[in-house]
Amino acid sequence: MQAIVLKSQGQLEIEQRPLPERFGPGQALVRVAAAGICGSDIPRAFDGKAYHYPLVLGHEFSAVVEDPADSGLQAGQRVVVFPLLPRLDDPFSLIGEYAVSSDYDYYGSRRDGGMQQYLWVPRANLIPVPDHVSLVAAAMTEPAAVSLHAVSKLRVASATVALVIGGGPIGVMVAQFLRIRGCTAVWVAEPDGRKRELARNLGFDVIDPTAEDTVAAIAERSNGRGADCVVEAVGLALTFEQAFRACATFGQLVLLGNPAGSLSLSAELVSTILRRELTIYGTWNSKVTPVGHSEWDEVLGRMGQTLVVEPLISHRVTIAEAPAIMEAMYSRQTWFNKVIVQMDPELR
Ligand SMILES: [Zn+2]
Incomplete structure (x- = not known):
C-alpha cells in the first residue's frame, strides 16, 4: 500500500509499505477514502511537533471496511474513524470522556494515521456514515465534531448575539452550530477576504479585523453590549484578548484555538472579566459517547442538511500531490482553506 510518511522534520515522502498488522481483537481493516489536513498537521510536519519519526499523519478521515474480521461490521460499510484510542482503565474513559483521559493513543499523531491506504481500527472507533453524506464530506466529521463540542459548552438564551473569532473551517462550522443552537445573530471576524466571502455566503454577518477593530465592531452592532x-x-495573543473584551456582561467565552504563543492578562483585562462576570470555558477534542447520540452522530446527521461543509474544501489532492500542497501550506505560497487528500478517489 501507499503511505505518505513523515520521515523527519519537514521530510514527507510517499512510500510503498506492507499492509499493517492487526493490534487487538474486535478490529476491522479499513481502506481509507479521504483524509483532511488539519491546521495542527502543518507544525507537526514542519516545526518538529511530531511525537516520533517516521510518522504517517491523518486524524480526520473516512474509509470503507475492507476486512471486517471479528468487528461485527460488514465489508463495504462506509465509516469515519474517531482517532483517539483510549486506555479503558482510565477513570475518565469509564465515563466516556476519552479526550481528557490519560495515556491514550491517537491515529495520525502518536501512531500512524489516515494518510496511508489501509489501517486496522477498533470497532468502537468506527462510526457508520449515512448514505446522504459523501466520503469526502465525511472526512470533515472530526473537525466538525470539535466545533460542535466547543459550542456545546455554551448555554444559549433567547436573543443571543454570538461572535466567532476566526473564519477558517473550524470557525465557520462553529458559526453554523451557534445558528443551529438558536443564536439570533452570529458574527464571524476574519481577516482573509475569501474566507469572509464564504462565511457571508453561508448567511453569516462578517467583520474584517484589518478594516475595523473587532471589539468595537461587535459593540457597535449590539447596542454597546458586546457578544x-x-x-x-x-x-493568537491578540485574538485571545479580543475574545475577552468582546464579551457582554454575563457573557460566555470558549477558548478553542490552539495557542500560538503566550498571553499575559493585564490587571485591567482581569478586572473586565470580574466586573462583567464572564464565564470562560476550555474545549478539547470531541465526544463519541453516548454511542448513537454523540457529537459525531449529530454531525453526520446534519451534514449536507443544516451543516454545510463542502464549500469549505479549497483543495482535493491525490496522494502524489499531498507533500507539495503541505509544503505550500507551511510556506503560505498557496491560499487554502480545508485541504482533503483523496486517498482513494474511487471511494465516494
Ligand atoms: Zn485536527
Missing part, C-alpha cells in the same frame, strides 16, 4: 457568546478559534 453574549464568543468562540476564539485562532489562538
